[in-house]
Amino acid sequence: DLSNAIMAQDEMGRPFIIVRDQGKKKRAHGIEATKSHILAAREVASIVKTSLGPRGLDKILISTDGEITITNDGATILSQMDLDNQIAKLLVELSKSQDDEIGDGTTGVVVLAGALLDQALELIEKGIHPIKIANGFEEACKIAVQQLDDIADTIDIQNEANDTNLLKAAKTSLGSKIVSKCHDQFAQMAVDAVLTVADFEHKTVDFELIKMEGKVGGALKDSQLIKGVILDKDFSHPQMPKRVENAKLAILTCPFEPPKPKTKHKLDISSVDEFKKLQTYEHEVFTQMIQQVKDSGANMVICQWGFDDEANHLLLQNHLPAVRWVGGSELELIAIATNGRIVPRFEDLTTAKLGEAGVVRELEFGTTRDRMLVIENCANSKACTAFIRGSNKMIVDESIRALHDSICVVRNLIKDNRVVYGGGAAEITASIAVSEAADKQSGISQYAFRAFANALDAIPMALAENSGLDPINALTAIKAKQVKERNPNLGVDCLGKGTNDMKELFVIDPLIGKKQQLILATQLCRMLLKINDVIISGKDEY
Numbered sequence: 368d369l370s371n372a373i374m375a376q377d378e379m380g381r382p383f384i385i386v387r388d389q390g391k392k393k394r395a396h397g398i399e400a401t402k403s404h405i406l407a408a409r410e411v412a413s414i415v416k417t418s419l420g421p422r423g424l425d426k427i428l429i430s431t432d433g434e435i436t437i438t439n440d441g442a443t444i445l446s447q448m449d450l451d452n453q454i455a456k457l458l459v460e461l462s463k464s465q466d467d468e469i470g471d472g473t474t475g476v477v478v479l480a481g482a483l484l485d486q487a488l489e490l491i492e493k494g495i496h497p498i499k500i501a502n503g504f505e506e507a508c509k510i511a512v513q514q515l516d517d518i519a520d521t522i523d524i525q526n527e528a529n530d531t532n533l534l535k536a537a538k539t540s541l542g543s544k545i546v547s548k549c550h551d552q553f554a555q556m557a558v559d560a561v562l563t564v565a566d567f568e569h570k571t572v573d574f575e576l577i578k579m580e581g582k583v584g585g586a587l588k589d590s591q592l593i594k595g596v597i598l599d600k601d602f603s604h605p606q607m608p609k610r611v612e613n614a615k616l617a618i619l620t621c622p623f624e625p626p627k628p629k630t631k632h633k634l635d636i637s638s639v640d641e642f643k644k645l646q647t648y649e650h651e652v653f654t655q656m657i658q659q660v661k662d663s664g665a666n667m668v669i670c671q672w673g674f675d676d677e678a679n680h681l682l683l684q685n686h687l688p689a690v691r692w693v694g695g696s697e698l699e700l701i702a703i704a705t706n707g708r709i710v711p712r713f714e715d716l717t718t719a720k721l722g723e724a725g726v727v728r729e730l731e732f733g734t735t736r737d738r739m740l741v742i743e744n745c746a747n748s749k750a751c752t753a754f755i756r757g758s759n760k761m762i763v764d765e766s767i768r769a770l771h772d773s774i775c776v777v778r779n780l781i782k783d784n785r786v787v788y789g790g791g792a793a794e795i796t797a798s799i800a801v802s803e804a805a806d807k808q809s810g811i812s813q814y815a816f817r818a819f820a821n822a823l824d825a826i827p828m829a830l831a832e833n834s835g836l837d838p839i840n841a842l843t844a845i846k847a848k849q850v851k852e853r854n855p856n857l858g859v860d861c862l863g864k865g866t867n868d869m870k871e872l873f874v875i876d877p878l879i880g881k882k883q884q885l886i887l888a889t890q891l892c893r894m895l896l897k898i899n900d901v902i903i904s905g906k907d908e909y
């Protein structure tokens with residue numbers, strides 16, 4: 368390719384060719400490449416390791432434009448890090464896929480992947496081929512997953528009246544988050560939200576129906592779950608009632624305005640009389656519009672457009688509380704929820720097209736003058752909105768993430784009520800199983816199995832370390848106890864409750880989430896071990 372070549376002459380007049388080289392094109396190859404990837408990935412994993420568990424620490428992330436995020440959610444930390452290493456970005460993807468599928472355990476999966484890579488690096492240094500390691504890890508992962516299947520417990524969640532198990536699970540997942548002060552309240556919100564939309568028969572939870580809305584101001588404890596639609600609006604006139612029972616909603620996309628003359632017509636007003644006439648005409652049009660609304664049986668108006676003072680006043684006089692400037696998508700949501708139809712012209716309005724809601728009320732917040740409208744007990748939908756308050760945007764955002772995580776835990780339990788125990792208990796029992804299997808292996812895979820077992824130990828060790836315990840002592844003690852007592856429920860007592868029995872403490876993780884962590888981390892590790900050539904294209908320099 369000569370397009371980036373230039374002819375030049377040296378001082379003796381002899382021609383030579385300068386190839387404007389792939390100045391920044393980089394290439395790494397072979398075992399060295401594999402090693403350097405592992406080091407990069409390890410670096411990333413070590414960042415999130417300290418936020419694992421109930422005693423994990425939060426991180427402050429500052430974006431390039433100065434926006435601040437405080438979080439301890441692995442997926443969020445990673446997604447906001449400005450990484451220029453390609454391999455490190457794969458870890459970001461890893462926690463994202465755990466987030467998408469399961470919604471919880473995003474920190475754990477990265478810590479586990481980091482530990483697996485650490486172990487792989489040691490084996491590579493012993494001269495074992497990366498592919499062999501990858502295959503061994505995959506086999507070991509199957510054994511670990513099988514072990515989790517074998518020891519999984521089922522918890523009772525079917526009994527809707529008695530949702531304490533779901534509540535306890537939601538609470539556990541909130542334990543490490545900013546909202547831990549309002550533990551009970553947020554756990555209750557998570558459970559209520561999921562139960563409102565859950566379909567127990569098909570074991571599904573439609574997430575689309577759970578909305579999260581945050582508003583800065585007030586305190587976390589002012590957060591609430593609203594079983595209906597919430598609108599960032601208020602009634603159009605301060606004297607309208609703040610509450611409408613048995614609301615029949617006219618949902619309009621036509622404005623309360625007299626028809627406007629088109630541009631090609633000209634309106635000439637040259638005398639007071641003519642002006643008066645126009646005024647009367649406008650008044651008549653408004654009156655007719657309002658009459659049409661009244662005739663349909665509506666007792667409330669939701670309008671996509673504005674209306675002027677005259678119309679507003681008439682609405683008030685006619686006892687038609689109204690909300691104006693409601694956005695298109697909100698209008699749709701209201702229509703779906705209340706079983707109403709969006710009406711484009713006043714003459715189309717009929718009783719059948721009205722939306723129905725048990726109550727529409729204005730929410731007022733303490734001393735602030737903020738107001739919001741809540742449409743509850745809607746005719747059709749089970750939709751609900753978690754409405755989060757907090758003193759600043761960072762807290763509101765992190766609380767929404769925390770609530771999302773615990774909603775995911777509850778949802779996962781409804782999908783599949785099998786659980787394993789947390790605090791590293793599940794990882795330790797899987798580690799023991801894999802070690803035992805290693806004894807029966809011959810050759811290289813024995814090393815890979817042992818390495819895999821060691822990597823599993825990284826989770827309880829990180830939990831212990833973050834709780835201020837000696838990680839090695841804690842791990843060996845619990846492991847010995849698990850083997851001796853044949854009890855797979857023993858884990859790290861992070862909060863110093865005086866027992867290692869996680870079943871007693873009700874520290875659970877949904878089985879599907881824990882299995883997914885193992886599978887995803889192993890997959891990522893396998894992928895990295897198989898890459899032995901990286902070519903990063905750079906821009907040519909001129």
Ligand code: ADP
Nearest residue numbers: 418419420421472473474475543789790861874
């Ligand atoms: P992730 O984003 O991976 O969910 P977390 O910071 O929420 O990370 O930590 C989850 C880990 O902490 C899990 O391994 C869980 O078993 C453990 N854990 C949570 N609560 C407790 C507790 N009270 N005691 C011991 N371990 C706990």
